[in-house]
Amino acid sequence: MSITALHATTSPADMGERKPKSPGFLYNPNRVAHSLNQLGLGYFSPFARLIGNDEPRKQIRVIMHNTLLPVMAFVGFLFFWALMSRTVQTESVTIPGPHQAYYALTGKAIPGLPHPFPGNVAGLTAPYFVENDGRDPKSINGFARAEELAEENYVKSRDERVENFLEKSREAAAAGDLEKAGKYRENLLMFASKTYQGNKTFYSQILISLFTVTIGFIIATIVAVPLGILCGVSPGFNIAMNPLIQLFKPVSPLAWFPIVFVLTTWGIETPASDSIWQRALWTSAGVVMLCSLWPTLINTAVGVASVDKDHLNVAKVLKLSWMKRISKIVLPASLPMIFTGLRLSIGVGWMVLIAADMMAQNQGLGKFVWDMYQNGDTMSTAQIIVAVFVIGIVGFFLDRIMLVFQRLVTFEDQAV
Amino acid sequence: MAYIEINDVSVGFGSGTNRVEVLKGIDLHIEKGEFVALLGYSGTGKSTLMNLLAGLILPDKGEVLVNGERVTGPGRDRGLVFQNYSLLPWLDVYRNVELAVNEVFPHESKVSRAERVKVAIERVNLTPATSKKPGELSGGMRQRNSVARTLSMNPEILLLDEPLSALDALTRSVIQDQILSIWKELDQTTILITNDIDEGLYMADRIIPISVGPPATLGPETIVCSPRPRDRREIMSSPEYQVLRTDVISYLLAEKERERAASSSRTVFLPNIRPLDISRHRPGWFLGFRPQPRKTIQSA
Numbered sequence: 001m002s003i004t005a006l007h008a009t010t011s012p013a014d015m016g017e018r019k020p021k022s023p024g025f026l027y028n029p030n031r032v033a034h035s036l037n038q039l040g041l042g043y044f045s046p047f048a049r050l051i052g053n054d055e056p057r058k059q060i061r062v063i064m065h066n067t068l069l070p071v072m073a074f075v076g077f078l079f080f081w082a083l084m085s086r087t088v089q090t091e092s093v094t095i096p097g098p099h100q101a102y103y104a105l106t107g108k109a110i111p112g113l114p115h116p117f118p119g120n121v122a123g124l125t126a127p128y129f130v131e132n133d134g135r136d137p138k139s140i141n142g143f144a145r146a147e148e149l150a151e152e153n154y155v156k157s158r159d160e161r162v163e164n165f166l167e168k169s170r171e172a173a174a175a176g177d178l179e180k181a182g183k184y185r186e187n188l189l190m191f192a193s194k195t196y197q198g199n200k201t202f203y204s205q206i207l208i209s210l211f212t213v214t215i216g217f218i219i220a221t222i223v224a225v226p227l228g229i230l231c232g233v234s235p236g237f238n239i240a241m242n243p244l245i246q247l248f249k250p251v252s253p254l255a256w257f258p259i260v261f262v263l264t265t266w267g268i269e270t271p272a273s274d275s276i277w278q279r280a281l282w283t284s285a286g287v288v289m290l291c292s293l294w295p296t297l298i299n300t301a302v303g304v305a306s307v308d309k310d311h312l313n314v315a316k317v318l319k320l321s322w323m324k325r326i327s328k329i330v331l332p333a334s335l336p337m338i339f340t341g342l343r344l345s346i347g348v349g350w351m352v353l354i355a356a357d358m359m360a361q362n363q364g365l366g367k368f369v370w371d372m373y374q375n376g377d378t379m380s381t382a383q384i385i386v387a388v389f390v391i392g393i394v395g396f397f398l399d400r401i402m403l404v405f406q407r408l409v410t411f412e413d414q415a416v
Numbered sequence: 417m418a419y420i421e422i423n424d425v426s427v428g429f430g431s432g433t434n435r436v437e438v439l440k441g442i443d444l445h446i447e448k449g450e451f452v453a454l455l456g457y458s459g460t461g462k463s464t465l466m467n468l469l470a471g472l473i474l475p476d477k478g479e480v481l482v483n484g485e486r487v488t489g490p491g492r493d494r495g496l497v498f499q500n501y502s503l504l505p506w507l508d509v510y511r512n513v514e515l516a517v518n519e520v521f522p523h524e525s526k527v528s529r530a531e532r533v534k535v536a537i538e539r540v541n542l543t544p545a546t547s548k549k550p551g552e553l554s555g556g557m558r559q560r561n562s563v564a565r566t567l568s569m570n571p572e573i574l575l576l577d578e579p580l581s582a583l584d585a586l587t588r589s590v591i592q593d594q595i596l597s598i599w600k601e602l603d604q605t606t607i608l609i610t611n612d613i614d615e616g617l618y619m620a621d622r623i624i625p626i627s628v629g630p631p632a633t634l635g636p637e638t639i640v641c642s643p644r645p646r647d648r649r650e651i652m653s654s655p656e657y658q659v660l661r662t663d664v665i666s667y668l669l670a671e672k673e674r675e676r677a678a679s680s681s682r683t684v685f686l687p688n689i690r691p692l693d694i695s696r697h698r699p700g701w702f703l704g705f706r707p708q709p710r711k712t713i714q715s716a
Binding site for chain 1: 470472489490491492495496498500502504505506507515516519520549551569
């Protein structure tokens with residue numbers, strides 16, 4: 001079916017009263033707006049219609065309405081925040097205001113305002129040399145670049161040592177002292193296998209957090225969906241599982257942590273120091289899994305249990321086997337509910353992850369927040385505020401991604 | 417012995433004091449290749465009878481025999497077309513039919529199975545909509561899709577459970593003709609459940625009304641002997657048609673009267689209470705609010 005024909009079928013009511021200037025052969029504002037809505041970016045659909053010249057006055061009114069109110073609320077929040085930062089002051093820490101937070105992020109003062117942290121020169125995302133006054137980079141309280149430099153320096157000095165030992169062992173071997181040469185070799189191998197163990201940069205901490213939550217979420221899904229299907233299919237199994245589900249669902253991640261910690265210590269061999277599969281990561285992912293599995297489990301069970309009776313009758317009439325009944329009828333019919341559960345789960349998982357990272361000392365955003373809290377000065381608190389915003393934004397995008405999946409599996413007319 | 421036999425079948429739902437007998441003492445014999453219509457008011461157990469034939473439920477008493485064998489569950493020799501289509505909304509027209517074909521003919525080659533799907537869709541004139549999902553189809557198209565799914569199983573008996581009741585009159589007559597031509601071509605024994613007398617008279621060889629239950633029983637059958645193919649306008653104006661129609665209608669109306677008389681003979685005692693005057697009544701606290709009485713002319 002061509003684009004024009006589709007357009008004609010989507011808006012038959014418009015045809016009579018308002019003839020579109022052109023059928024929108026290449027750019028159909030209706031379809032673009034619809035896709036944006038499907039992607040959870042409904043805010044932008046009036047813009048898409050405006051570009052397509054579809055009732056421009058109305059679109060501008062909608063845009064103003066949708067933009068002005070949130071902007072006003074946000075400005076109000078900024079004022080309140082700035083006011084708080086002037087009021088709440090302890091001996092060592094002041095609540096940092098928007099200005100300080102902006103500085104902590106970018107390493108630049110807002111033009112026209114005084115430098116908020118005299119003595120510090122870099123922000124989380126700023127390259128250290130922006131305002132480098134020639135001091136040793138290690139003394140600079142900047143993250144993005146300073147951590148990278150620290151790692152580079154470490155690798156450089158390690159390689160120098162390895163070279164040194166190699167030379168010494170060769171010399172010793174040439175001199176005929178094999179025992180000494182062997183010792184040098186041992187040292188050489190020990191240094192060669194070592195990797196940088198210091199803090200990661202802020203960027204890589206975000207990535208590690210995302211990686212950890214993904215691992216936890218995948219394990220949770222693998223556990224929860226089959227269990228949920230069993231619960232939905234078999235009332236007996238459901239009754240048996242119900243007390244356990246009700247009991248463990250409200251448990252805090254902080255309570256799970258010690259148990260998961262013991263489990264990972266017992267079950268996972270000490271990985272190589274440069275491996276990404278550190279024990280802390282498994283512990284963190286395990287806690288995420290234990291807390292985020294319940295919404296998926298419950299939604300899957302409800303979705304499977306409430307499959308339309310007519311659809312099950314189809315399975316009966318066709319004499320489908322148990323496996324086929326599940327795979328061809330029950331699972332597709334309950335996919336919308338399962339994905340609603342997955343969306344809730346990833347929200348819970350991301351929220352829990354920060355606490356889990358803090359406890360497990362996994363190199364993610366939680367550890368960043370914890371380290372900055374231990375620093376305990378205003379600059380560090382400002383960096384925590386930046387982290388709070390980052391956590392919120394990442395969580396928002398995770399939710400939107402799951403929303404897209406959720407809409408993809410939801411069939412249009414459920415009541416067929 | 418008839419092809420399909422229902423011998424003294426009774427079915428009820430619930431247990432103890434909640435038990436309702438839906439069907440009682442049903443006897444029905446249907447010959448091979450016959451087109452039988454079961455006619456009755458809604459809620460009288462027509463669908464229950466159909467589910468019995470399909471094997472979705474089993475009788476509490478009596479037996480259902482098909483080809484001399486007792487029905488103990490659903491079978492592929494009996495194709496059921498559901499009242500509410502029961503299409504799978506996540507599959508398109510083709511795949512809805514394919515699901516049935518793959519189940520019933522698992523040993524055939526892919527090509528011949530695809531051919532079966534195509535033929536079934538073509539038979540109900542849905543070929544242009546092959547790749548559409550149920551949500552994009554009209555009611556009539558959905559029902560044709562459902563018929564195609566059932567036909568693709570190549571059943572010997574076609575069970576149509578009010579297949580057309582949700583459709584408008586015009587679409588209905590089109591699909592009636594389609595079903596008739598398929599029936600003529602494939603020579604399947606067909607049982608149609610309907611609440612439309614004209615539909616029954618136009619399509620069936622025999623019409624069997626169902627009494628108003630519960631428990632429902634079968635009424636006196638009416639044999640329609642107009643020759644086929646039937647012309648809608650012609651038979652509707654024929655005097656025999658009017659006689660048959662009047663017969664069936666008077667039976668159904670008499671049934672309704674009887675049922676009404678039976679239910680109105682029960683006297684219901686109303687409790688001796690007076691309606692409450694809300695304007696004078698002052699309700700108590702509700703969620704922390706105390707609703708104020710409405711000001712009325714009397715209180716002012």
